[in-house]
Amino acid sequence: xxxxxxxxxxxxxxxxxxxxxxxxxxxxxxxxxxxxxxxxxxxxxxxxxxxxxxxxxxxxxxxxxxxxxxxxxxxxxxxxxxxxxxxxxxxxxxxxxxxxxxxxxxxxxxxxxxxxxxxxxxxxxxxxxxxxxxxxxxxxxxxxxxxxxxxxxxxxxxxxxxxxxxxxxxxxxxxxxxxxxxxxxxxxxxxxxxxxxxxxxxxxxxxxxxxxxxxxxxxxxxxxxxxxxxxxxxxxxxxxxxxxxxxxxxxxxxxxxxxxxxxxxxxxxxxxxxxxxxxxxxxxxxxxxxxxxxxxxxxxxxxxxxxxxxxxxxxxxxxxxxxxxxxxxxxxxxxxxxxxxxxxxxxxxxxxxxx
Amino acid sequence: xxxxxxxxxxxxxxxxxxxxxxxxxxxxxxxxxxxxxxxxxxxxxxxxxxxxxxxxxxxxxxxxxxxxxxxxxxxxxxxxxxxxxxxxxxxxxxxxxxxxxxxxxxxxxxxxxxxxxxxxxxxxxxxxxxxxxxxxxxxxxxxxxxxxxxxxxxxxxxxxxxxxxxxxxxxxxxxxxxxxxxxxxxxxxxxxxxxxxxxxxxxxxxxxxxxxxxxxxxxxxxxxxxxxxxxxxxxxxxxxxxxxxxxxxxxxxxxxxxxxxxxxxxxxxxxxxxxxxxxxxxxxxxxxxxxxxxxxxxxxxxxxxxxxxxxxxxxxxxxxxxxxxxxxxxxxxxxxxxxxxxxxxxxxxxxxxxx
DNA sequence: TCGAGAGCGTGAAAGCTTTCAAATTTTGAA
DNA sequence: TTCAAAATTTGAAAGCTTTCACGCTCTCGA
Numbered sequence: 199x200x201x202x203x204x205x206x207x208x209x210x211x212x213x214x215x216x217x218x219x220x221x222x223x224x225x226x227x228x229x230x231x232x233x234x235x236x237x238x239x240x241x242x243x244x245x246x247x248x249x250x251x252x253x254x255x256x257x258x259x260x261x262x263x264x265x266x267x268x269x270x271x272x273x274x275x276x277x278x279x280x281x282x283x284x285x286x287x288x289x290x291x292x293x294x295x296x297x298x299x300x301x302x303x304x305x306x307x308x309x310x311x312x313x314x315x316x317x318x319x320x321x322x323x324x325x326x327x328x329x330x331x332x333x334x335x336x337x338x339x340x341x342x343x344x345x346x347x348x349x350x351x352x353x354x355x356x357x358x359x360x361x362x363x364x365x366x367x368x369x370x371x372x373x374x375x376x377x378x379x380x381x382x383x384x385x386x387x388x389x390x391x392x393x394x395x396x397x398x399x400x401x402x403x404x405x406x407x408x409x410x411x412x413x414x415x416x417x418x419x420x421x422x423x424x425x426x427x428x429x430x431x432x433x434x435x436x437x438x439x440x441x442x443x444x445x446x447x448x449x450x451x452x453x454x455x456x457x458x459x460x461x462x463x464x465x466x467x468x469x470x471x472x473x474x475x476x477x478x479x480x481x482x483x484x485x486x487x488x489x490x491x492x493x494x495x496x497x498x499x500x501x502x503x504x505x506x507x508x509x510x511x512x513x514x515x516x517x518x519x520x521x522x523x524x525x526x527x528x529x530x531x532x533x534x535x536x537x538x539x540x541x542x543x544x545x546x547x548x549x550x551x552x553x
Numbered sequence: 554x555x556x557x558x559x560x561x562x563x564x565x566x567x568x569x570x571x572x573x574x575x576x577x578x579x580x581x582x583x584x585x586x587x588x589x590x591x592x593x594x595x596x597x598x599x600x601x602x603x604x605x606x607x608x609x610x611x612x613x614x615x616x617x618x619x620x621x622x623x624x625x626x627x628x629x630x631x632x633x634x635x636x637x638x639x640x641x642x643x644x645x646x647x648x649x650x651x652x653x654x655x656x657x658x659x660x661x662x663x664x665x666x667x668x669x670x671x672x673x674x675x676x677x678x679x680x681x682x683x684x685x686x687x688x689x690x691x692x693x694x695x696x697x698x699x700x701x702x703x704x705x706x707x708x709x710x711x712x713x714x715x716x717x718x719x720x721x722x723x724x725x726x727x728x729x730x731x732x733x734x735x736x737x738x739x740x741x742x743x744x745x746x747x748x749x750x751x752x753x754x755x756x757x758x759x760x761x762x763x764x765x766x767x768x769x770x771x772x773x774x775x776x777x778x779x780x781x782x783x784x785x786x787x788x789x790x791x792x793x794x795x796x797x798x799x800x801x802x803x804x805x806x807x808x809x810x811x812x813x814x815x816x817x818x819x820x821x822x823x824x825x826x827x828x829x830x831x832x833x834x835x836x837x838x839x840x841x842x843x844x845x846x847x848x849x850x851x852x853x854x855x856x857x858x859x860x861x862x863x864x865x866x867x868x869x870x871x872x873x874x875x876x877x878x879x880x881x882x883x884x885x886x887x888x889x890x891x892x893x894x895x896x897x898x899x900x901x902x903x904x905x906x907x908x
Numbered sequence: 909t910c911g912a913g914a915g916c917g918t919g920a921a922a923g924c925t926t927t928c929a930a931a932t933t934t935t936g937a938a
Numbered sequence: 939t940t941c942a943a944a945a946t947t948t949g950a951a952a953g954c955t956t957t958c959a960c961g962c963t964c965t966c967g968a
């Protein structure tokens with residue numbers, strides 16, 4: 199592989215000039231410029247990213263730390279970030295933490311010496327990201343936190359409007375006539391779980407409803423959690439007529455528990471998820487859900503990070519993306535036998551048919 | 554951030570000694586060794602991966618090029634590779650090609666100058682990987698090709714036993730009594746599609762059956778493709794009593810088309826997919842499928858690649874992973890009204906219930 | 909025609925590590 | 939105690955690029 203020295207030789211110019219042509223760091227007169235470019239073309243020369251990074255104290259690497267790419271929510275986030283990174287000439291390094299704080303630290307430590315320009319993180323459980331990324335920021339790397347925020351986070355961030363999304367979903371269910379509404383939240387040490395719960399509570403309060411004892415269940419963001427907590431909920435008296443699951447995995451587990459109890463969704467019980475994953479279209483009934491765009495989340499984060507690489511001192515930004523309530527087949531008015539049954543006025547939206 | 558020079562100063566030794574202690578490249582007597590280690594500990598020194606890579610002509614980076622992380626098959630592959638890479642001290646750089654040959658080339662070009670130790674690729678459509686990775690191999694990087702192979706591939710590879718998997722699935726359906734069997738293959742320029750079709754054909758031939766005209770449909774590996782081709786198949790006379798879809802996305806599309814035609818799966822028509830994605834458990838009926846482990850695929854590839862980094866001249870290896878037929882609710886004997894109906898002797902396996 | 913200043917181009921230093929030949933110290937035997 | 943051999947340790951070079959101070963060459967005005 200050719201190096202800059204060889205290009206300089208072939209073009210009959212100095213090393214510095216080659217660098218200036220390649221980086222546009224100084225004006226170079228056309229004839230020289232052309233000779234350099236020709237030499238580059240002839241040899242197929244590509245600058246060493248390592249030497250470049252070593253000299254500039256920064257590489258064209260964008261690092262991304264997420265809980266687990268196997269969770270269907272995250273591939274979209276990663277893809278959004280990779281697309282933006284690729285367009286701007288950056289490569290994406292992907293790290294999974296399994297929500298394990300110590301693994302997050304290991305990744306953070308190991309990545310540092312690659313001098314990434316940017317770092318996008320979905321904090322693990324109990325993350326101390328604010329402290330742990332201090333050294334990155336000191337080294338001039340852009341750190342962006344997404345999806346959920348760690349304690350005391352004061353840097354750039356991209357999140358969604360969790361509270362609003364949950365509020366809308368709950369309000370919709372209430373509008374259908376539901377009164378005995380249950381909620382299954384994700385781990386409440388996570389800010390997104392907290393916010394979704396807040397939105398749910400606000401909708402309840404606004405309609406003068408209260409959450410019956412035991413109607414609020416906290417669990418992990420997965421099917422097993424949703425399954426277990428729904429089993430508990432279904433045994434309660436009165437049985438809830440609607441459940442808001444704070445993500446789709448929980449909702450999926452809930453659906454299984456409902457089916458297993460020989461109940462029917464939505465006739466016996468309504469169910470609404472959160473995230474709007476593709477697979478909510480594949481269940482039967484198709485799952486209603488508060489949609490958010492993981493792709494947009496990742497893309498916005500990458501843009502934010504790479505913007506900051508250029509504009510080091512622009513003010514901190516907190517981007518909040520919108521959610522969209524997608525009503526499908528898993529919600530309906532409460533069963534008629536319920537004493538609180540009432541005619542609904544809420545519109546029944548259907549998602550477009552697949553074609 | 555401290556550098557080696559500072560460590561050498563603090564420990565009162567030379568640069569070379571620090572390097573030897575850190576890399577175990579030469580014996581260093583205990584007292585010196587300890588002084589170096591102490592200095593490292595005190596300063597929190599971490600060697601620069603860039604300078605190291607520059608000097609050694611190789612970094613601890615494992616690059617991975619896949620079609621699209623949004624396709625539910627690939628996250629498992631990526632995770633398998635990342636886990637192995639992480640364990641061995643490597644970082645994973647992820648690139649999506651969207652099956653676009655030119656994008657594959659762009660990634661290949663851009664990655665080269667980071668000097669990755671290994672490169673794991675799922676070739677894009679019409680990939681010329683054999684030629685395009687020549688420079689990598691010359692530079693000493695380990696290139697491993699997985700899932701499907703490009704033309705003339707003679708390097709390391711990890712694939713699954715596609716033909717055998719399809720053969721088993723087809724044989725099972727035949728054993729249930731099906732005679733009018735259709736197959737929807739993926740793009741036939743891909744080796745995995747070719748092999749799955751071969752397996753299907755072998756099973757048919759072995760039972761003295763033939764594929765009726767139009768009963769073999771080729772399409773893309775996605776829902777839309779499966780949907781479109783199934784619509785065509787359902788209009789044929791006689792209508793097939795069973796369809797082998799050559800991946801789960803196709804099967805999902807097929808299921809939609811079947812539902813839309815007001816037919817019932819499996820009573821009217823049996824359906825079997827390929828890959829065994831998680832979401833095959835979430836459809837109704839739950840989809841039978843030829844399972845393969847994407848995680849294992851990725852993990853084996855990473856191990857193969859990193860092994861080769863150490864053992865540069867060991868013989869080329871082709872790892873072929875096993876598939877496993879998972880029978881769930883989407884298959885049954887053909888409808889009684891069919892003239893060819895017959896009592897089946899094939900066992901009906903059920904997957905374990907979710908718990 | 910001369911001088912100043914603008915515009916360009918140059919070469920060396922710096923960034924950090926690995927590696928190798930050479931220098932130094934230690935060891936063991938006489 | 940001395941010397942050769944073995945074991946350690948050292949220092950400099952190399953790997954490739956960016957950047958900066960400096961010098962050269964025009965250009966333009968006087």
